Amino acid sequence: MKYALLIYGNEAGWDGMSEDQKQSLLERYERFADDAIKRGMMRGGEQLHTTASATTIRVRSDETLVVDGPFAETKEQLGGFFLVECKNVDEAIDLATKIPGAQTGAIEVRPVVERPAEPHP
Numbered sequence: 001m002k003y004a005l006l007i008y009g010n011e012a013g014w015d016g017m018s019e020d021q022k023q024s025l026l027e028r029y030e031r032f033a034d035d036a037i038k039r040g041m042m043r044g045g046e047q048l049h050t051t052a053s054a055t056t057i058r059v060r061s062d063e064t065l066v067v068d069g070p071f072a073e074t075k076e077q078l079g080g081f082f083l084v085e086c087k088n089v090d091e092a093i094d095l096a097t098k099i100p101g102a103q104t105g106a107i108e109v110r111p112v113v114e115r116p117a118e119p120h121p
Contacts, residue, residue, distance in 0.1 A: 001085070001086065001087075001088070001089075001111060001112075001114070002043060002083060002084065002085050002111070002112040002114060003083075003084055003085075003086055003089070003092040003109055003110065003111055003112060004081055004082075004083055004108075004109075004110045004111075004112055005045075005081060005082040005083075005084060005092070005095070005096045005099060005107055005108070005109055006078055006081050006107065006108040006109075006110060007078070007079050007080045007081060007082075007099060007101040007105065007107055008074075008076040008077065008078055008079065008101070008105045008106040008107070008108065009076055009077065009079050009101050009104055009105030009106075010075060010076055010077070010104075010105065011050050011051065011077050011079070013104065025100060028100040029099075029100055032098055032099055032100065033045065033082070035098070036082065036084060036095065040085075041084045041085055041086060041095060042082065042083075042084055043083040043084055043085050044082070044083040045080065045081055045082035045083055046080060046081065047079065047080040048078060048079055048080050048081075050077070051069060051077045051078075052069070054068070054069055055067070055068060055069075056068075056069060076105050076106060079101070079105075080101075082099070083112070089109065089111070092109050093109055096109050
């Protein structure tokens, strides 16, 4: 089953890091990703731009509301994700504990709804 491992952290923490600290953290993420690839679990993932670049869309009663910024005010922001394939939620949780962001933020483990592939005409 596929799981999205959603990485939440405080964006201000990144801004307060030295270049060496940022490089060290990025290297830890690369090691995590390399390990998940070697284990055959990695299906994808990306770092996201900061919430300042987000746009939120809501449609209510056929009216579209477009708002700059994230969908909710929180102390931790979604900063990236990994898409992995695991045997079960316990294996996904175990893998999520190894993501560097788990030490300073939160990792949300969420099953992905899988739909059968439809043939293209």
